[in-house]
Amino acid sequence: DQQVKQNSPSLSVQEGRISILNCDYTNSMFDYFLWYKKYPAEGPTFLISISSIKDKNEDGRFTVFLNKSAKHLSLHIVPSQPGDSAVYFCAASPTYGGSNYKLTFGKGTLLTVNP
Amino acid sequence: DSGVTQTPKHLITATGQRVTLRCSPRSGDLSVYWYQQSLDQGLQFLIQYYNGEERAKGNILERFSAQQFPDLHSELNLSSLELGDSALYFCASGPGTSGGNTDTQYFGPGTRLTVL
Numbered sequence: 001d002q003q004v005k006q007n008s009p010s011l012s013v014q015e016g017r018i019s020i021l022n023c024d025y026t027n028s029m030f031d032y033f034l035w036y037k038k039y040p041a042e043g044p045t046f047l048i049s050i051s052s053i054k055d056k057n058e059d060g061r062f063t064v065f066l067n068k069s070a071k072h073l074s075l076h077i078v079p080s081q082p083g084d085s086a087v088y089f090c091a092a093s094p095t096y097g098g099s100n101y102k103l104t105f106g107k108g109t110l111l112t113v114n115p
Numbered sequence: 116d117s118g119v120t121q122t123p124k125h126l127i128t129a130t131g132q133r134v135t136l137r138c139s140p141r142s143g144d145l146s147v148y149w150y151q152q153s154l155d156q157g158l159q160f161l162i163q164y165y166n167g168e169e170r171a172k173g174n175i176l177e178r179f180s181a182q183q184f185p186d187l188h189s190e191l192n193l194s195s196l197e198l199g200d201s202a203l204y205f206c207a208s209g210p211g212t213s214g215g216n217t218d219t220q221y222f223g224p225g226t227r228l229t230v231l
Binding site for chain 2: 034036041042043044045046049089091102103104105106107108
């Protein structure tokens with residue numbers, strides 16, 4: 001049972017346009033969400049996160065939106081650059097209390113930004 | 116560079132063997148997490164240690180075990196290896212702040228295990 005779903009395995013956009021990557025989750029206990037970017041032969045790199053008390057978080061060209069009622073989050077990249085081409089993973093974590101922060105990952109979306 | 120180091124980068128071994136993967140967390144991080152990434156399963160959480168103690172367990176097989184040492188580095192031991200254990204194994208670390216839910220995890224480059 002996949003608790004975090006990224007339904008688009010791939011996305012292709014033109015340089016300078018907006019990239020929108022989507023993620024859905026089913027576990028209502030999740031209240032912290034992260035996006036990671038992964039290049040081939042490297043580990044995932046943290047990009048941006050959002051807590052369930054917010055509905056938007058911005059960091060430069062990256063914005064994450066959270067719709068708790070729909071159990072949906074999205075990552076917007078504006079403007080997209082060829083260097084953004086990578087696999088993007090959505091991840092979620094519940095708060096267990098203490099220091100337990102197990103992440104559940106989606107299967108990833110391969111973003112290709114064409115020059 | 117995330118500051119998390121993993122050794123070795125690549126490991127090739129035979130079925131039935133035992134291997135040890137090593138992880139050094141970022142300076143100051145108390146939590147270490149292990150993940151397995153196989154082709155069809157994506158990134159799966161295996162186990163978490165916080166300041167030397169096991170804190171959470173995921174889909175970790177009984178043939179696998181881990182520990183975190185006093186200097187906070189961690190080892191993942193995989194025994195009685197099977198072909199299906201071939202995967203990328205990632206270690207991540209985070210501050211492991213007690214309370215709250217903002218422990219961002221920083222990943223190492225991974226160890227690619229091939230079981231022949």
